[in-house]
Amino acid sequence: MPKKILLVDDDPDIIALLKQVLLKEKYQIMQASNGRMAEEILDSAKVDLLVTDIEMPEIDGIELVHWLREKSKIPIIVMTSYSHIPKVKELYEEGISHFLSKPLRRLEFLDLVDKLIHAKEGEVINTRSLEYVSVPIDNFLKDEVFECPIFVKLSDIKYVKIANNTATLNQDQVAKLKDKNILELYLTSKDYEARINKSLTQAKAISNKKLVTTPGASEHIILNAGKIMAEKIYHESLSRENFEMAKDYVTSSLDIISDNKRAMNLLEELNNLGDHFFSHCMGVSIYNILLAKQLDWTSEETFKLLSLAGVYHDIGFKDIDVSIANKDLSELDDDEFKSLRNHPIHGADIVSDLKYFPIELSQIILQHHENCIGEGYPFNLKKDFIYPPARIVYITDLFCDLVLTREGYDPISPKEALVIMEEDHIKEFDSIFFETFKTLFS
Ligand SMILES: [Fe+2]
Ligand SMILES: [Fe+2]
Known part of the structure; x- marks a missing residue:
């Protein structure tokens, strides 16, 4: 069974690079762009090794290491750079992690990962080899x-x-x-x-890309349609206060989208797939936030991510014959079924090109039909191998399929939907997530 590594860094380029190196070695990778997201993942997934940056928004690497050490002995690699040395010195003196300096060297990094992940409990790994x-x-x-x-x-x-x-x-x-x-x-x-004399030059700073948002962005008709649809998703059994909060996240995601031409085009394509399709995506976006809040997740970045994941989770359908996307599962022939099951792969590929969007988005989209018993698609992953935010979408997606209007299908009430989910699908869900989801409805 592949070992699981959680990578934490707010620089998407660094995460992408580390992932590339580690995936070749057959490790399974989870990722987070700040300490708070990392805590939420560590709370709901089994991880074999944490690799974290120091300077990040919300909760930094130092706080994250302290938090994790209170509850777990899993090995930790802290990626340091020059300016962090005094901070890291404290961490090292407490003997709680291993260190590598940025820029990382591929072999040095892989060697340490390999040693730590295969170390027996209590074994001391000494990474020093030179005088x-x-x-x-x-x-x-x-x-x-x-x-x-x-x-x-x-x-x-x-x-x-x-x-x-x-x-x-x-x-x-x-x-x-x-x-x-x-x-x-x-x-x-x-x-x-062997030293020789030469003049000093400036160190190269590592760039720090952030999600770009501009409040009050363009009032495009589709954005308004999205906001109106978001309102229509309200059901009286939900707390109005929680719903308003979730709707605010979806509205601000739509504003983020409106600032990005490519993302905006994708939203239009989603809308072209049909009204019920668009409202399904708005619904998943809202219920993602509601469930994450109910789970006591608190990271703003995670909420943004889950909201965008709701909007775009089915974007892969744009590359698939619309008639297939709209058919009932029982009516599909083998080829159509195969094509339908590829929509997470198409979708992950499409959003991976969106500049300044969180890199975790494509991982969620890729895994949103994987279920905890390994009977989902496209990869039949089991629970521990599914990124926790994707486990949220698995629940909210099915729920929205049942409760929201679509052609030729009468929607049912949240209560009835929960009964069907419980009777027919319970093993597929992350049990804590599903139990928490049920508590959203009075
Ligand atoms: Fe889907
Ligand atoms: Fe969906």
């Missing part, structure tokens, strides 16, 4: 040049690389380290002897 020589930090503030990796000492057995050479060292940051009373940096003894 080090100290150099006064003032030397790095002068013209002296070292064309070799430079390290900060964390303890007698642990050194963290902060640059591949002096060309990637930033003088201001060196000065800041000195201010924090770090008076020496280190080179390997072999490199120390």
Whole structure:
């Protein structure tokens, strides 16, 4: 059974890179763009290794590590960069994680992942293999040049690389380290002897892409239609207050969408698939938020993500014959059924191109028809292998299919829908998520 790794970083490029490296090694990957999302995933999924960045919105890597250590012994790799060394030093002294400095080296990273994930309980993994020589930090503030990796000492057995050479060292940051009373940096003894003189250049900053939103964006007719449909989804057995809150998230997602031409075109294509299709997606979006809130999830990023996932979860149907999408399952022939089961793959592919949208979106869309007993599609994944937000969509999707109007089908009440879900599908759901979902209705 593949081991599961949770990657936490707010830089989608770093996540994409790590995923690429790890997937080749047959690990299963989950991801989060901040500490709070990571906590929610760790609460609802079994994870074998956490790899986290330090600086992130909402809850940073340091807080996340402290939170996790209160409740679990799973190995943790903290990805550090130069400016975080004083912060990380504290974490290291507490002996609670392993460290790698950015930019990560593929082999070094894979080696540590492999060691940690296969370590027996209580086994000490020592990642140090070289001898080090100290150099006064003032030397790095002068013209002296070292064309070799430079390290900060964390303890007698642990050194963290902060640059591949002096060309990637930033003088201001060196000065800041000195201010924090770090008076020496280190080179390997072999490199120390081989140093030569060159001038310093600026370190390359890692770019920090964020989700771009502009409040009060264009009043496009489709956006209005979406907002009106969102209102129509209300049912009297729901708390009006919770519903309004969920509707606000959907409305702000529509505003995010309106700022992105490609995302807006996709919304139009979704609308072209038919009214009931569009309202189904709005419904899934709203119920995703309602369920996440009911589960006591609190991350704003997760709510945005779940709201967008609701809107776009079935976008893959745009590449499939509309008549198939609208047919009852029992009427489909083998080829049509196969084509229908590909919509999560098409959908994940389509949204992966949306710039500035959360990278987790395509993972949710890819897995929204996977169920906990491994009888879903496209990959027959079992519970532990399904990204928790996708387990939410699995429930809300079926629920909205039952309670919202569609051609040739009479919708039923939430109470009746819950009975059908319980009798015919209970094993397919994440049991905690489904039990919580039921409590939404009075
Ligand atoms: Fe779907
Ligand atoms: Fe759906």
